[in-house]
Amino acid sequence: MELLLSDILWAAGMGLLGAVLFAAIGLVSGTDETTTIAPLTLLVVLLGVPPAGVFTFFLASAVAKHMTHAVPTALLGIPGDTMAIPLMQQAGVLRNLGVPHIALRKMVSGAIIAAFVSVPLAVLFAVLLAPFGPAITKAAPWIFVAAAVIIAYFSAGRWASVVALFPFVLVIVALQGLTAKFGVKLSISYFLGIAIGPLVADLFSVLSPVDRKRIARDKVRSFALAPDVKSWGGYFPNPFKVLDASQLRWTLGTAAISSATFVFSPVAMTVLLGEVVGSRVRHVYHRMTTVLTARNGVTESTYIAEALIPLIAFGLPLSPVAAGPAAPLFNAPPRFTVDAATGQVNNLHNLMTSWEFLGYGLLAVVLAALVSYPFAMNYARSAAALVARRLSHEAIIATFSGLILVIGVWEGGLMGLLVILAIGLVGGLLYRTLGFNTGVQFMGYYTAVLTVPALTKLLGV
Amino acid sequence: MKTGQLIEVWGDTVDSVHLGWAMAIGCAISLGAFLLANHILAGLVAAPEMARAYSMLVGLAGCLVSGAVCARLFPPKREVIDRAADPAWRETLMAELRSEPGGFGRLADLPAPTVAELKEMGLYDLFAAEEAAQDAGRDAGGRKAALHGVPSPSPDALRSEPAARGARA
Numbered sequence: 001m002e003l004l005l006s007d008i009l010w011a012a013g014m015g016l017l018g019a020v021l022f023a024a025i026g027l028v029s030g031t032d033e034t035t036t037i038a039p040l041t042l043l044v045v046l047l048g049v050p051p052a053g054v055f056t057f058f059l060a061s062a063v064a065k066h067m068t069h070a071v072p073t074a075l076l077g078i079p080g081d082t083m084a085i086p087l088m089q090q091a092g093v094l095r096n097l098g099v100p101h102i103a104l105r106k107m108v109s110g111a112i113i114a115a116f117v118s119v120p121l122a123v124l125f126a127v128l129l130a131p132f133g134p135a136i137t138k139a140a141p142w143i144f145v146a147a148a149v150i151i152a153y154f155s156a157g158r159w160a161s162v163v164a165l166f167p168f169v170l171v172i173v174a175l176q177g178l179t180a181k182f183g184v185k186l187s188i189s190y191f192l193g194i195a196i197g198p199l200v201a202d203l204f205s206v207l208s209p210v211d212r213k214r215i216a217r218d219k220v221r222s223f224a225l226a227p228d229v230k231s232w233g234g235y236f237p238n239p240f241k242v243l244d245a246s247q248l249r250w251t252l253g254t255a256a257i258s259s260a261t262f263v264f265s266p267v268a269m270t271v272l273l274g275e276v277v278g279s280r281v282r283h284v285y286h287r288m289t290t291v292l293t294a295r296n297g298v299t300e301s302t303y304i305a306e307a308l309i310p311l312i313a314f315g316l317p318l319s320p321v322a323a324g325p326a327a328p329l330f331n332a333p334p335r336f337t338v339d340a341a342t343g344q345v346n347n348l349h350n351l352m353t354s355w356e357f358l359g360y361g362l363l364a365v366v367l368a369a370l371v372s373y374p375f376a377m378n379y380a381r382s383a384a385a386l387v388a389r390r391l392s393h394e395a396i397i398a399t400f401s402g403l404i405l406v407i408g409v410w411e412g413g414l415m416g417l418l419v420i421l422a423i424g425l426v427g428g429l430l431y432r433t434l435g436f437n438t439g440v441q442f443m444g445y446y447t448a449v450l451t452v453p454a455l456t457k458l459l460g461v
Numbered sequence: 462m463k464t465g466q467l468i469e470v471w472g473d474t475v476d477s478v479h480l481g482w483a484m485a486i487g488c489a490i491s492l493g494a495f496l497l498a499n500h501i502l503a504g505l506v507a508a509p510e511m512a513r514a515y516s517m518l519v520g521l522a523g524c525l526v527s528g529a530v531c532a533r534l535f536p537p538k539r540e541v542i543d544r545a546a547d548p549a550w551r552e553t554l555m556a557e558l559r560s561e562p563g564g565f566g567r568l569a570d571l572p573a574p575t576v577a578e579l580k581e582m583g584l585y586d587l588f589a590a591e592e593a594a595q596d597a598g599r600d601a602g603g604r605k606a607a608l609h610g611v612p613s614p615s616p617d618a619l620r621s622e623p624a625a626r627g628a629r630a
Contacts (some may be wrong), residue, residue: 030472043521046514076541078473096554099582202470203484206477217467221474222540244574283566284558285588286575385541392537393473394477394483399528401484402491406520409492410513 008363010053014044015364018061026068026372027387029078030396033303033325034195034438037061039407042328044337051351052360058329059364060306067111067298067372068383074104075384076223079376082438083299086270090288090295097223097285101380106247106289108376109239112369113248114255114297115304119361121259122305126312126352133314137345140316141454147263148443150319154268156435162291164436165444171426172448175419184412186419187449191327192407193423194441198423199400201428225385236374246286247293250277254294255301262309262319265439266302273298304361312357315349319461320439323446467538477517486534487527496521555591568592 021040025031041058049057069080070087077092079085087107094103136143152161172190179186193200205211240248255271261269274295281287306321307329316322316338317330329348331338336347352360375383404424408417430436465478498519499512506512559565568576568588580587 018520039521043514043517046510047518048511048514091560093554096550097584099584102578102582169615199471206468206470206480212468215468217469217474220467220538220540222542224542244578246572246574278563281566282564282570283568284561284563285579286566286571287561287563289575320529364504388539388541389537390534392479392483392535393470394535395478395528395531397471397475397480398483398487398597399524399533400487400523402487402527403521405492406495406524409495410517410520458525 005343007050007052010050010085011056011360011363012367013177014049015056015060015360015367016371018057018059018364019064019368022061022065023068023368023372023375026065026080027071027383028391028396029046029072029076029080030393031065031080032082032195033062033065034191035403037065037325038188038191038327039403040334041326043447045328045332048335051348054329055348055352055357056252056364056367058307058326058358059361060368061109061301062303062307062325063115063365063368064372066296066303066367067108068376069299069383070104070107070111071376071380074100074107074386075225076388078223078388083266083270083303086267086274087292087295087299090292093288094292098328102289103292104380105237105242106293108373109242110247110251110293110295110297111300112239112373113243113251115300115365115369115405117252117255118259118301118304119308119365120358121256122262122301122308123312123354123358123361125260125305126309126357129309129313130354135191136314136318137316140314140318141451143318144443144446145451147318148440148447150263151265151443152436152440154264155437155440157437157440158435160434161436161440164430164434165440165447168426168430168436168441168444169448169452171446172423173452175422176448179412179415179419182415184415185333186412186416187331189408189411189419190329190445191324191415191422191442192404193323193420194427194438194445195439196400196404196420197424197428197431197438198424199397199428200404200424201432204425223388225388227382235378237377239373239387243293246281248291250290251297255297258298258302259305261302262306265320265437265440266299266306267437269302270295270298299363304365308357308361311347311349312354315347317446320323322441323442324438327442367421474538476535476538483531483535486531487524489602490527490530491520491523493497495520554566555587559591559595565595 009379012356022037025036037058040061041054044057045054065081066083069084072078072080073084073087074091074095077088077095079088091100091103094100148165149162152165155158155161156162205215243251254277258269258273274291277294278287280289281290303321306319307326309331310316310318310322315330317327322330328336330336331347338345338347404420405417408420410416412419427438427441431438463478464476466476466479467474470480495516499516502512502515503509506515576585579588
């Protein structure tokens with residue numbers, strides 16, 4: 001009993017910390033989920049926080065961030081993070097109509113409702129899939145390579161991404177061989193390299209006289225910050241009143257669907273389900289607001305499901321979210337490990353029951369909702385103005401350069417740093433030129449660590 | 462401080478000289494904090510794993526400190542203007558909405574709460590006027606096409622789309 005109470009206190013404390021931290025980070029554009037949530041979750045794991053605290057921290061962070069990312073997206077027309085990019089077009093139209101606060105409120109309300117729906121559904125789907133767990137764990141190397149090919153085909157690069165998997169996996173295998181010679185084994189450095197790739201590639205472009213012409217600008221970017229209109233009393237507006245009946249139905253429906261489809265890219269799911277909703281709404285204004293509501297709901301539900309289902313059912317990171325931002329929940333040596341050779345896992349999958357995942361999952365959503373939702377509803381405009389006027393992009397890049405250095409040196413000294421740079425440059429350029437996106441690259445990493453050893457064993461080489 | 466060239470890096474505009482300094486500061490403070498903590502904690506904390514985890518915490522705090530320092534030193538290269546949407550924009554916007562693949566739709570199809578929402582924001586009349594203009598245009602265009610036996614080109618196709626912006630995904 002005392003143990004349970006202490007677990008709950010840890011979960012509540014860590015969840016609140018994650019929610020507050022990431023409600024603030026969500027306001028800053030360019031703070032991609034993998035580069036922010038993954039290192040901090042890793043830190044929480046390594047500091048020895050109990051499993052319930054680790055899990056609640058991760059989930060509350062993701063849910064809080066996907067509510068406040070709507071603030072820069074709606075008010076300034078800058079995507080809050082990667083998941084906010086599919087929201088840009090509709091948010092832009094409503095901003096030009098002079099009603100960005102409507103866009104914001106619809107998005108945040110969609111998010112909170114979808115998050116609450118998604119946790120129990122994701123746990124349910126995981127429990128239904130769990131009986132296949134042992135079989136899937138056994139076949140993991142082959143399932144990962146199949147998932148990598150499917151995710152690659154559905155990326156913007158299509159067949160180019162599928163074929164690019166081969167050289168990309170080869171580069172990772174080669175780098176692992178190289179670092180092994182020095183007795184260094186890396187994992188988070190690869191994730192960070194992949195996630196930060198677009199920045200690394202852009203920094204190389206700055207240095208190159210050939211590519212610098214492409215990125216040169218003659219004037220600063222101009223943003224119009226629209227006025228805010230508050231049309232409710234009190235501090236905590238009712239999300240069910242912000243949405244109309246059909247928007248509520250679409251949010252619930254798309255949240256339910258995206259809670260089941262856990263192997264696809266979360267950005268692709270957000271785009272796709274938004275298109276489905278958009279094709280069913282006839283009036284253009286109603287279409288814009290409904291698509292925004294449903295899409296931001298999907299940014300929550302798809303994240304929750306993609307982290308929860310593989311974690312509960314298999315313990316293997318079998319989705320782009322699980323392989324990327326949620327990676328430290330699966331693999332954070334020496335505490336959490338996935339053994340490539342035997343498929344043996346030792347992580348939150350073994351340390352928590354389905355009921356605990358459900359309970360702490362709902363706790364995380366409640367905490368994120370209590371922090372992020374009223375904040376985004378009440379202080380959106382002043383927060384967006386503060387970030388846009390005070391926080392230079394140079395400062396953001398300085399922070400992430402420091403992050404690359406600290407994580408790289410922490411994990412593998414100079415070797416870690418070189419791996420982040422190499423993977424970042426290769427991955428970032430492939431993303432920019434071929435549309436070989438980060439989700440595919442994460443799966444490529446798992447193909448290298450799980451499939452390649454199994455393949456060499458099978459071939460007896 | 463000396464300024465360089467404006468360039469777009471990672472989705473926003475920066476000054477090339479400021480960027481160089483910011484990265485130098487970011488790397489120095491973060492790595493400095495991490496290495497210093499690693500050196501000090503190695504002697505203080507018994508378990509080496511924990512000492513390294515705490516050093517990482519200090520290093521990440523260093524990242525935030527360097528971000529704050531750079532935010533003080535280098536102003537944003539953005540122009541943020543407080544303003545409501547320009548009425549002149551609405552015309553171009555309506556043109557864009559007319560060319561939406563899903564169609565413009567009719568106010569009569571809308572549920573009551575949405576109609577109330579539009580009225581509250583003063584947008585109802587705008588959409589109603591656009592709908593009326595479209596109906597009138599369609600009648601006239603239809604007659605003309607029947608007279609000449611050729612479909613008339615839509616004027617919308619010639620207008621630009623103001624909100625179309627490049628997104629990376």
